[in-house]
Amino acid sequence: xxxxxxxxxxxxxxxxxxxxxxxxxxxxxxxxxxxxxxxxxxxxxxxxxxxxxxxxxxxxxxxxxxxxxxxxxxxxxxxxxxxxxxxxxxxxxxxxxxxxxxxxxxxxxxxxxxxxxxxxxxxxxxxxxxxxxxxxxxxxxxxxxxxxxxxxxxxxxxxxxxxxxxxxxxxxxxxxxxxxxxxxxxxxxxxxxxxxxxxxxxxxxxxxxxxxxxxxxxxxxxxxxxxxxxxxxxxxxxxxxxxxxxxxxxxxxxxxxxxxxxxxxxxxxxxxxxxxxxxxxxxxxxxxxxxxxxxxxxxxxxxxxxxxxxxxxxxxxxxxxxxxxxxxxxxxxxxxxxxxxxxxxxxxxxxxxxxxxxxxxxxxxxxxxxxxxxxxxxxxxxxxxxxxxxxxxxxxxxxxxxxxxxxxxxxxxxxxxxxxxxxxxxxxxxxxxxxxxxxxxxxxxxxxxxxxxxxxxxxxxxxxxxxxxxxxxxxxxxxxxxxxxxxxxxxxxxxxxxxxxxxxxxxxxxxxxxxxxxxxxxxxxxxxxxxxxxxxxxxxxxxxxxxxxxxxxxxxxxxxxxxxxxxxxxxxxxxxxxxxxxxxxxxxxxxxxxxxx
Numbered sequence: 001x002x003x004x005x006x007x008x009x010x011x012x013x014x015x016x017x018x019x020x021x022x023x024x025x026x027x028x029x030x031x032x033x034x035x036x037x038x039x040x041x042x043x044x045x046x047x048x049x050x051x052x053x054x055x056x057x058x059x060x061x062x063x064x065x066x067x068x069x070x071x072x073x074x075x076x077x078x079x080x081x082x083x084x085x086x087x088x089x090x091x092x093x094x095x096x097x098x099x100x101x102x103x104x105x106x107x108x109x110x111x112x113x114x115x116x117x118x119x120x121x122x123x124x125x126x127x128x129x130x131x132x133x134x135x136x137x138x139x140x141x142x143x144x145x146x147x148x149x150x151x152x153x154x155x156x157x158x159x160x161x162x163x164x165x166x167x168x169x170x171x172x173x174x175x176x177x178x179x180x181x182x183x184x185x186x187x188x189x190x191x192x193x194x195x196x197x198x199x200x201x202x203x204x205x206x207x208x209x210x211x212x213x214x215x216x217x218x219x220x221x222x223x224x225x226x227x228x229x230x231x232x233x234x235x236x237x238x239x240x241x242x243x244x245x246x247x248x249x250x251x252x253x254x255x256x257x258x259x260x261x262x263x264x265x266x267x268x269x270x271x272x273x274x275x276x277x278x279x280x281x282x283x284x285x286x287x288x289x290x291x292x293x294x295x296x297x298x299x300x301x302x303x304x305x306x307x308x309x310x311x312x313x314x315x316x317x318x319x320x321x322x323x324x325x326x327x328x329x330x331x332x333x334x335x336x337x338x339x340x341x342x343x344x345x346x347x348x349x350x351x352x353x354x355x356x357x358x359x360x361x362x363x364x365x366x367x368x369x370x371x372x373x374x375x376x377x378x379x380x381x382x383x384x385x386x387x388x389x390x391x392x393x394x395x396x397x398x399x400x401x402x403x404x405x406x407x408x409x410x411x412x413x414x415x416x417x418x419x420x421x422x423x424x425x426x427x428x429x430x431x432x433x434x435x436x437x438x439x440x441x442x443x444x445x446x447x448x449x450x451x452x453x454x455x456x457x458x459x460x461x462x463x464x465x466x467x468x469x470x471x472x473x474x475x476x477x478x479x480x481x482x483x484x485x486x487x488x489x490x491x492x493x494x495x496x497x498x499x500x501x502x503x504x505x506x507x508x509x510x511x512x513x514x515x516x517x518x519x520x521x522x523x524x525x526x527x528x529x530x531x532x533x534x535x536x537x538x539x540x541x542x543x544x545x546x547x548x549x550x551x552x553x554x555x556x557x558x559x560x561x562x563x564x565x566x567x568x569x570x571x572x573x574x575x576x577x578x579x580x581x582x583x584x585x586x587x588x589x590x591x592x593x594x595x596x597x
Contacts, residue, residue, distance in 0.1 A: 005079040009088030012105055013073040020061070020070050029058035033109040037400040042117040042571045043092075043099040044068050045588040046578075048548040050400045050541045064588050069095040076100070083407075085111050096121055096583055097574075102398040114398035117574050123581055125183040150249065157251055158283055163189040164580050166272055166285035168258045168513065171200045172219070173559040174291035175241055176566055179220050179248045180573035186580055189283065190245075190291075191256040191274055197245040198238030199254075200293075206321040207345035208234040210562070211337065211455035213370055215378040217562040218389050219244055220569060231366075231457075261288060261514050263554065270554065287576050290509050291558045297508035299501045301333070305479040309497065313479075316342060316500040322349045329493045330354070331484050333476065334500030335361045335432075336451055340459035342498055343468045354469040354492055356476070356484075360432035362453040363460055364442045365422060368415045373443065378563075393567040401447065401528050401541055405440040412441035425464040432472050437532040446561075447543070448535035450526055451502050505597050506557055507545070514555075522550045523593030525557050540591055547572045549587045554579075 012031065019028035032038075038051040044064050051057045072093045079088040085104040092099050097117045104112040119125065126132060134146060144152075157163055165181055167174040170192025181188040194200060201208070210217060210232040214224055217232065222244060229236070245252045256276040263270050272283045298315045306313065312324075316338040322345040330346050332339050335357040346353045364373075376382060377392035387395070399407070412435055416423065427433055434452075436445050442453045454460070462468040474486040485491045505526060511519035525545045531537035542548070545557050547568040558572055559565060578585045 005081070005086050005088070006075065008086055008105055008108065009079050009090070009103060010075045012103065012108065012110060013075060013088075013090055016110075017071065017073040020065060023065055025058045025061040025065065028061055029054040031110055032057060032113075033106050033111045036109075036111055036113075037402065038113040038115070039398065039400050040115045041397065042574055043094055043097060043115045044070070046549070046575065046585040047587050047589055048542050048546075048568075048571065049589045050402070052400070052402055052541065060588060064586075067095065067584065067586065093121075096578070100394070102394060104398070112398060112400065114394065116394065116397070117571065120574060120577060120581070120583065123184065123577060123583075126185065127183065154251060157187060158189055158253070158281060161187065162284045163187045163251070164285060165189075165287040165289060165576055166191065166270065166283055167289045167291050167558075168261075168272075168509075169291035169293060169559075170194070170197055170245075170252060170254065171291065171293055171559075172237075172241060172562050173293065173565040173569075174289070175245055175248075175250065175252075176220055176569040177289060177291060177558050177572060178250045178252070179244070180569045181576065182248060182250060183221075184573055184577045186573070186577055187251075189251045189253055189285075191253045191258055191276075193255070193257050195255050196238075196242055197252055197254060198241040201234040201238040201241070204234055204317075205319045205342055205345060206234075206323075207341055207348075209457075210234075210237065211366060211457060212561060212563070213374060213378060215380070215383065215389060215392075216374060218566060219562070220566050222247065223389065258513055263288075263514075263518075263552070265553070268554065287554050287556065287579065289556045289558050289572070289576075290506065290513070292506060292509045293559050297504045297512070299504055301476070301499055301501050303476045303479050308481050309479050309494075310481045311495040311497065313497040314499070316498055317503075319498055322346045322351065325496050326350045328352070328495035330496040330498070331356060331492055331494040332498045332500055333358070333484075334498075334502070335359075335454070336500065336502065337454050339498075339500035340454045340456075342500060344459040344462060346496075347462055347467055351496075352469075354471055355463070356474065356486075357432055357470060357472040358475060359452075360434040362434055362436060362442055362445055363423075363426065363431075363456050364412075364415060364453070365419055365456045365460075368418055369442065369455060372414050372418070373411050373441075389563075389566075393563070397567065402539075404447070405438055405444050408440035408444050409438065412436075412439060415441070422460070422464075426460055429464050429466065430470050430472055431460075431463055444530075448528055448530050448532055451534065506559065507597065510552075510555070518552050518555070520596045521593070522552050522555065524595040524597055529594070536595060538594060540594075542591070544591065544595075549575070549590055551590070551593055 038057050051060050074091050076089040076091050085106050088103050098119050100118050102114040165188040167190045170190045174190045178190045213230050214228050256274050259273045261272040269284050269286050270288045274281050298317045326349040329352045332343050333356045343353045343355050445452045474488050477487050478485040483491050483493050505524050507519045507525045527535040529537050529540035
């Protein structure tokens, strides 16, 4: 950090604080560059929102400043040159919270600003000097042990005492949020249909593993040990999640199915019917979170003749693994991550495997992604340079979605050059490959549509070598007793058909569990409004309905990959905690609904 860089950041923060204290929103907005972005995670807007341009910044400040009352802006740590700008960390306060942020200056003007809520004043997490005693020394008659007190709480919650928050879905998203809420003292129940925490991983096909590296995947508070494998096998993740629920003392109701939920506007509470271990229970939480996974309701196709098929057929989410299909003829309909993983595992046991590719797919080699895409923030090298996952999360969050694709295009140009021979062989094999609508590759496909890609960990080589057979540019016309007929008139014998056909929007669960009316009121979940394939406009600038207030009062959506579940659980938990404590949380810029599904 040069003295000049540090002085520039300190000077800008001081000017900004002065203009905000004077309530001069126009002068505050004038401190931003002609191209500028302010991404706020809850601290100013009680929302997750990006303001683009001075006019939007000024409008937000005019609407929020009198209540937010920001102050005490201080530079923190080191500054550095990044992306042609000076990057500086800072802390600040509002009337009700403490925050942390990042500023990027071009000259003496702000190009990008990130503000995030860290904690609510008077409602800080019970950690460090605020940690509970656990065991009280001394002697007392009829004193109850830690275990007795824990068991009493578990017995009461959901029966004589209602949870303030109910989380439906006990995968990594629900567990991460539950841990945050536990630390904030918010009575919460997580309901999960499986028998054990982690079963949503254990019960998938045996070759499933995380394609994202370990540095990207930590849960809140308890990072993986430093000898944890780079890519986590599914059963190892399952065991970690189960351990985590116990160590973090979460109220986790396994073997529990949510059947119906409805919201009482007058009482401002939900009525949720669940069946726990075969017994019906009515829960009445104030806040309801659907943490049912970004991959929500399976897209189960309907093809003529499916009911006649004599072999096995199922959606990829129900695929048990390859072992029963050695020597069998297997047809996998789809060409994204799950399809590739399932094809490779079936080939390994000696099955005859054909992938049906109906539309183009982007493929990126795992090693190239690790080095050129994730590496600067999530890698052993990044950790050695002082960028742990918490710091990396904020650096990543500081880049607004409007310009995220620009850097991605450059990254994937490098990947295309590095792996040119690989792509030539893949396309020569007949694989329909694309780089996204604008060449921005895998990450933006994920952000925009959550589909259309594969991180290659071996299956692509099998396709290049013809070991996984490939059939492209066709649709399924008919399913017969032992075969699949395609639109070009060809026919493939089949003992197994796997429909790796993806998932619908997360609000499909809202339709099933609450009502279609509420699902339509909330609208589509996920996507940015980029007006690219499967992400219709208009531009919204943030993930639709994720981790923030929706058009349905007291209904929230939480999920995404492990990184997003970890990072955004912080901001969702603070929004819920504020409501529990009666802290005014006026939402600025709640997104309108443009698409119902």
